Amino acid sequence: MTEAKRAPLPHDFLPEVPSFTVVSDDVAPGAVLKDAQVYAAGNVSPQLRWSGFPAETKSFAVTCFDPDAPTGSGFWHWVLFDIPASVTELPAGAASGGFEGLPKGAVHGRNDYGTKDFGGAAPPAEDPRHRYVFTVYAVDTETLGVDENASPAFVGFNLRYHTLARAQLIGEYAASDAS
Structure with missing residues (x-):
């Protein structure tokens, strides 16, 4: 049996921009997501911290x-934007529950669950591991409008025209990874 072809990553078809660094206490590059980041088990947005973005x-x-x-x-x-430039870290849970630690002025857009928060991993039971691409965008305007x-x-669409640089971190998860 041949391995299924994987879908392109979300930035593969966008103009190249410089990169910077994003790290997490909750998501390790290429590793299986923790239960906290799974929809049915915790549904908690991960801690993220970034550095090395453009001064502008x-x-x-x-x-x-x-x-x-x-x-x-x-x-x-997850779709979160208008995060002030002074913010370089989101604590775990900032986009979940009571939004503890969500920066003032940040706006949650609708995710594909139809909610305005972080929605954890929930791949179909029979699927191989899915990739979860966490991206931080450095933006050239205070608000996307x-x-x-x-x-x-x-x-x-708006990010495409206002992104100065991008950082990404990819975790993986399959239903068979549930503990």
């Missing part, structure tokens, strides 16, 4: 995208 950055955006979802267009798990009702695609 005026705000940040954070997304989580599953390019392997069986939809034909992937699945957006869209509101919380914007679709992930519309937020992405």
Whole structure:
């Protein structure tokens, strides 16, 4: 049996921009996501910390995208934008529950669950591991000019024209990884 072809990553078709660094206490590159980042087990947004972005950055955006979802267009798990440029870390849970630690002024857009928060991994039981691409965007404007009702695609459209640099971290998860 041959291995299934994997979907392209979300930035493969966008213009190249410089990169910077994003790290997490909760998501290790290429490793299986912790139960806390799984929809049915915890549904807690991961801690993220970034550095090395351009000096002219005026705000940040954070997304989580599953390019392997069986939809034909992937699945957006998290869309957060208008994060002030002074913020370089989100604590675990900032985009979950009571939004403890969510920076003032940050806006949650709709994810593909239809909610305005972080929605954890939930791949179909029979699927191989999905990739969860956490991206931090350094943005050239303080606000993207869209509101919380914007679709992930519309937020992405605006990010395409306002991104100075990008950092990404990819974790993986399959239903068979559940503990």
